[in-house]
Every structure is written in C-alpha cells, then in structure tokens.
Amino acid sequence: QKEVEQNSGPLSVPEGAIASLNCTYSDRVSQSFFWYRQYSGKSPELIMSIYSNGDKEDGRFTAQLNKASQYVSLLIRDSQPSDSATYLCAVNPLPGNTGKLIFGQGTTLQVKP
Amino acid sequence: SAVISQKPSRDICQRGTSLTIQCQVDSQVTMMFWYRQQPGQSLTLIATANQGSEATYESGFVIDKFPISRPNLTFSTLTVSNLSPEDSSIYLCSVAVGGANTEAFFGQGTRLTVV
Numbered sequence: 001q002k003e004v005e006q007n008s009g010p011l012s013v014p015e016g017a018i019a020s021l022n023c024t025y026s027d028r029v030s031q032s033f034f035w036y037r038q039y040s041g042k043s044p045e046l047i048m049s050i051y052s053n054g055d056k057e058d059g060r061f062t063a064q065l066n067k068a069s070q071y072v073s074l075l076i077r078d079s080q081p082s083d084s085a086t087y088l089c090a091v092n093p094l095p096g097n098t099g100k101l102i103f104g105q106g107t108t109l110q111v112k113p
Numbered sequence: 114s115a116v117i118s119q120k121p122s123r124d125i126c127q128r129g130t131s132l133t134i135q136c137q138v139d140s141q142v143t144m145m146f147w148y149r150q151q152p153g154q155s156l157t158l159i160a161t162a163n164q165g166s167e168a169t170y171e172s173g174f175v176i177d178k179f180p181i182s183r184p185n186l187t188f189s190t191l192t193v194s195n196l197s198p199e200d201s202s203i204y205l206c207s208v209a210v211g212g213a214n215t216e217a218f219f220g221q222g223t224r225l226t227v228v
Contacts, residue, residue: 032214041220043205043221043223049216051214075156088155089158090217091160092215096125098144099146099207099215100144100209101156101158101217103156104155106155
C-alpha cells in the first residue's frame with residue numbers, strides 16, 4: 001500500500017512566523033512531489049512542485065525534498081492569516097510523471113493575527 | 114495551467130438514482146482523473162480517464178458504480194450510480210498539464226448530497 005502521511009494538526013502559528021509542514025511517503029520510486037492548498041469549501045490549488053533533492057523557493061514558500069529519507073516539507077515564511085487553510089502533500093506514485101496523485105490526509109494551518 | 118469547468122457544482126439526489134458530473138477543459142489533455150473527497154477527508158483517486166480507451170479504476174472503485182466517459186481530449190464525465198448516503202462527497206476532476214514536469218490542476222468540484 002503506497003502511503004503519504006502528514007500530521008493532521010491543527011498547526012497554529014502567529015502571524016509573521018514560519019510555518020513548517022511535513023510529509024513522508026512510502027514508495028521509493030516516487031519522483032514528483034506537490035503541495036496543494038485547500039481552503040474550506042474550495043478545490044485544491046497547486047502551490048509548489050518539487051522533483052529534485054534540496055530546496056525550491058517561490059516567494060514566501062520553500063519546498064524541501066529528501067528522497068533518501070522519503071521526506072518532503074513546506075515552509076511558509078512571514079505567515080499571514082490568509083494562509084490559514086489545509087495543506088495537502090501529494091506524490092506521484094509512478095516512475096514517470098503522469099499527473100496521477102496520492103494525497104496525504106492534509107495538515108490544517110491556523111495563522112493567528 | 115488549465116481552466117477546468119466542472120458541473121454541476123452541487124446537487125442533492127435521492128438514493129437509488131444516479132448523478133452525472135461533467136468536466137470540460139480549455140485545452141487538449143491526455144490524462145484526466147476523477148477524485149473523491151469524503152467529508153473531512155483527503156482526496157482519493159477513483160480512476161484515470163484516457164481518451165479512446167476504458168478508464169483505469171483504483172482499488173475499491175468499480176466501473177458499474179462509477180462509469181466514466183472520455184469522448185475527446187477536452188471532456189469527461191463521471192457517473193455515480195445507485196446512490197446511497199455513503200456517496201455523499203465532493204467529486205473532483207483533475208487534468209495533468211506539462212511535459213517532464215507534469216502538474217495536476219483541479220476543477221471546482223461537485224458537492225453531492227444523497228438523501
């Protein structure tokens with residue numbers, strides 16, 4: 001059973017702080033990793049993709065991937081109340097990147113003003 | 114990215130009936146996917162829909178319950194058949210865009226309530 005695991009939270013951080021979201025996956029053949037943000041009542045929105053070991057930065061977001069440890073994380077700098085949402089880690093379970101995804105259960109982030 | 118239109122956005126259906134959900138994309142895509150998100154849960158892949166071939170279903174999902182059509186490269190439908198209250202969920206269409214670094218984008222979802 002291929003699995004993606006996240007701490008469901010809620011993770012609560014003060015406004016302006018760094019939020020750190022973590023995800024582990026079970027299948028070593030996975031090559032593509034994604035973070036989605038989902039606001040309540042809305043569909044998932046892609047915020048980061050990462051394919052290689054190391055860090056990838058996009059604005060206030062940094063994705064980190066460690067394939068040896070089967071671990072991917074998302075850092076949100078200068079957290080804002082508008083960042084309050086559920087963050088879904090998703091993994092492509094196949095050697096190629098087809099768009100097929102296995103999702104973690106999501107981590108709820110609360111940013112308090 | 115891609116613009117994905119999914120409809121209906123929500124529906125309330127009687128048990129024993131069926132609901133067909135439509136997904137329209139603004140560009141031709143090879144791979145389309147259907148997911149289910151049960152209340153308070155994450156997304157679970159139902160099936161992969163490829164144009165010109167039968168859909169590929171994930172474990173726990175069967176064609177008789179979730180028939181899928183993919184008549185062309187911009188459109189797909191998912192039917193949820195013989196509805197029961199346990200089918201009350203959000204159903205999401207997704208498309209894969211890009212080459213080597215394919216990314217998946219989602220429609221706005223269909224919220225189904227079975228009474």
